[in-house]
Amino acid sequence: MSGIPQQAPLSAGDVLYEAARVACLAPSIEDSQPWLWRIRGTTLELRADRSRQLTSADPQGRLMTISCGAVLHHATVVLAVLGAAATVERIDDPADPDLLAVLTLTGPHEVTAEEMRLHHALRTRCTDRRPFRGIAALPDEVLALLHRAAEPFAVNMHAVAPSQVDFPGFAASSAAAPQAASWMIPRMPPAREGVPTRAAVPKVTRTGPLHEQGRGEDRYTTYLAFTTAHDTRADWLRTGEAISAVLLTATTVGLASSVMSDPVEPLGGAPAGHGQLTIRLGVNESAPAAPSTPRRPRDEVIDVVPTS
Structure with a gap:
């Protein structure tokens, strides 16, 4: 309709940045948030941040890597609701041990109702460490x-x-x-x-x-x-x-x-x-909502590499 400004489509960089930003709501062991994102053109690299590794409890980096797996899945959920199809390549390169995965945009994606539900859950989920008060067994x-x-x-x-x-x-x-x-x-x-x-x-x-x-x-x-x-x-x-x-x-x-x-x-x-x-x-219906935990500053975890 004329007279209504049309929103410009998001660039690949914008889509990847939004996916990385929102994915950082993912849970992590002791809220360590041991991940780093790097955007290169149409790719989003997930790297482990070893400065966040709980070395005494996690000397091998197992818990750190599990935490990074959670943020990786979160990113795929965000990309899906942004209408972006992407491949996920899990990396195991001894020459670059901190590089864990690379997501590459491949084209448009038709958003499903289930993806929308997961995205809403991603935005609202909070870790609840309190004793639960509801049903004794899950159906x-x-x-x-x-x-x-x-x-x-x-x-x-x-x-x-x-x-x-x-x-x-x-x-x-x-x-x-x-x-x-x-x-x-x-x-x-x-x-x-x-x-x-x-x-x-x-x-x-x-x-x-x-x-x-x-x-x-x-x-x-x-x-x-x-x-x-x-x-x-x-x-x-x-x-x-x-x-x-x-x-x-x-x-x-x-x-x-x-x-x-x-x-x-x-x-x-x-x-x-x-x-x-x-x-x-x-189930914790009788308790107030669990408090959320703070997130690391986005400029500390997301790096955009300029492309020529």
């Missing part, structure tokens, strides 16, 4: 939905109830409070990153073999243990992608969630494969 159809979300990444997902978990086998406080004190920050300006103290909660009593059945403040939690057939950097990256897909899908059906840096040990033996990470899911 089978919800678990099936979450399994389908993880399947494309060749990562196995196994649901575990609190009563089936050997909690003395790992740090039970990992679901309730950040492990690395260096990432705790006071909630006052100019803090822009780390886990704010208002997002941490006291250690909770877990339901496990040493507790009476049905007791424990976290008895309404379902734990999802993620395992892989091998234990390579590619497996770690795909685990992060799968966890992102599952967390966003869980958010679309109203579930609260948080990530635990330890794999759980189910009674009777762990799922086959290498345990990578665990997430906890539940």
Whole structure:
């Protein structure tokens, strides 16, 4: 219609920058946000930021790489809702170990309703470390939905109830409070990153073999243990992608969630494969919304390389 200004289409650089910016809402271990983006023409490189690696808890960089996998999946969701088709190449180059993946724009993409739902979840999801207060077990159809979300990444997902978990086998406080004190920050300006103290909660009593059945403040939690057939950097990256897909899908059906840096040990033996990470899911309808955590400044994580 004449007289109505038409918005200019976004350039490839603008699309990639927006994808990188919004993807940084992804969860990461202890909110370390250990990623860097580099835009080169029609490509978006994902690199690990080793200055953010929790070296004492994560000397091999496994948790760092899993966190980067989550931000990679987030970027693909954003690109999709921007109407941009892209390929994802996962990189394992000993000569450049910090380069993890390259996304390349390939043309237009028709946005689906499911992609819109995931994008809304991406924008609204917050890590919730508090004990959950809702249903004791997730319905089978919800678990099936979450399994389908993880399947494309060749990562196995196994649901575990609190009563089936050997909690003395790992740090039970990992679901309730950040492990690395260096990432705790006071909630006052100019803090822009780390886990704010208002997002941490006291250690909770877990339901496990040493507790009476049905007791424990976290008895309404379902734990999802993620395992892989091998234990390579590619497996770690795909685990992060799968966890992102599952967390966003869980958010679309109203579930609260948080990530635990330890794999759980189910009674009777762990799922086959290498345990990578665990997430906890539940319903927290009676509690106020979980507080969000700050994000790193965009000029610190996004680098645009000029093209000739």
